[in-house]
Amino acid sequence: MTAEIIVVTSGKGGVGKTTTSASLATGLAMAGKKVAVIDFDVGLRNLDLIMGCERRVVYDFVNVVNGEATIKQALIKDKRHDNLFVLAASQTRDKDALTQEGVEKVLDDLSNDGFDYVVCDSPAGIEKGAHLAMYFADHAVVVVNPEVSSVRDSDRILGLLSSKTRRAERGEGAITQHLLLTRYNPGRVALGEMLSVKDVEEILGISVVGVIPESENVLAASNAGVPVILDDNSHAGQAYRDTVARILGEERPLRFTEVARKGFLQRVFGG
Amino acid sequence: MTEALHSKMDTSDACDLRFGQVGIACVRVRRVDAAALCEELERRVRSAPQLFSRAAVVLDLSHLLDLPDDGTVDALLEAVRSAGMLPVGLAYGTSATEALAQRMGLPLIAKFRAAYEPAEGGSIAPPAPAPAAAPAPAPVREPIHAAPPAGPALGAQHHEGTVRSGQQVYARDRDLVVTGAIANGAEVIADGSIHVYGGLRGRAMAGAQGDEKARIFVSDFRAELVAIAGHYRVFEQIPKDLEGQAVQCWLDGEKLMIARL
């Protein structure tokens, strides 16, 4: 059994990669999979915050790559799911601390330890860190926001995924690409201020695996150190559940992509 | 992170360094004959002094079978100079060209295309057979030695799927058929004609070696740029009557025509 490696990437920063990594890893764990989620954003670590385990980081990814700690020592067990583990990024080291061989070894070790999925939270950009995060991936979740610059960056990333990964280099078949549209605001789409699902799908030429609405609950969840997928009451949480189910092969209709229906009075009086 | 902040603070005012697009004519050398080159260029300068006199040019040696030795290249550069033009570098070619440029203390002008990556399985267009005028907002210039309009004899090259931003597909000596879209910031080039059965949002350049009969067919037109045999049009705004339409582009003399199909 080898672990499936999923990179969560985007090109652009601040689009929701880390939010997505945390919810995806948690969702896969809720489905009974053994999951590790790794923060590749050396120097800007924050996955541990969103996962709510920042106080338990003793060793980090760079320590493991440098042989200063074993992978077992560095993995932090999630407090809610005992089949979910976090490998934090180093906050202090410089970006060049990760090497391709080092990353490969960590991923191989996780595979040998019986992990089903390894979720790699990519840093922004198309430089070394992002390259390392995607290089060994079998699947990619490309996070995109409904705006032109984000779509353009995602297009660039999609191109890199099909040429600059180990699978591509070895001719082992394309990596599975999932397009995830986040921070979607149907109201602003209706006003023409944001691209619609259809626009984004058309420009990028692939369909979305999910649409996560813009929601205040995301920030609240992050601040509480609880991945938003665990917030049953929020639309964002429910949309992440749908998304994980789709990635696992289930078919589910898109939700929360239309402007919320008008209230009773508005319906009666029109407008 | 602090690193990024610092570099921002330190350089914010001192200068701005970016890659722009500048119009540089390209002297494509077809024969190693300094005297003939000088003569030909002089004729060009005389015929259009406002265009060619003291014009910055790059010397493109990639059409020669063998890269000439340093002395010969010196002579060629001198020929350009004595004709009244200013050679500023060598056009990007092989690693041997790179070494040569280094020995001569000249920059390698990669044109804009070296930044592109080949799309899956494709080969990158060698910058050598670039369109006569690099598609830059500069006056269109004829190739100095017009290429014989070699009709593409090979079958078309097919590209399936989308050409992504930053990627390039090049069909050498033949037509190109793309069955997907060409994204903003992507580029397709063919020495023959180009057929796109998807949205063209990036650039398409047909007749890259000078074939003026080459055409471009697009089923959903939103291009940044189209060019045929070095004559190009840049679209900051796509004309309303063409946007999203099936169109074809062809050359009518010097004029690049675009019309709905």
Ligand SMILES: Nc1ncnc2c1ncn2[C@@H]1O[C@H](COP(=O)(O)OP(=O)(O)O)[C@@H](O)[C@H]1O
């Ligand atoms: N669906 C959403 N609704 C509202 N805010 C969001 C949503 N997704 C992400 N955010 C916010 O956007 C910011 C950037 O998210 P993050 O996941 O850290 O992005 P990245 O890892 O791509 O830089 C955070 O403040 C986060 O709370």
Ligand SMILES: [Mg+2]
């Ligand atoms: Mg992040």
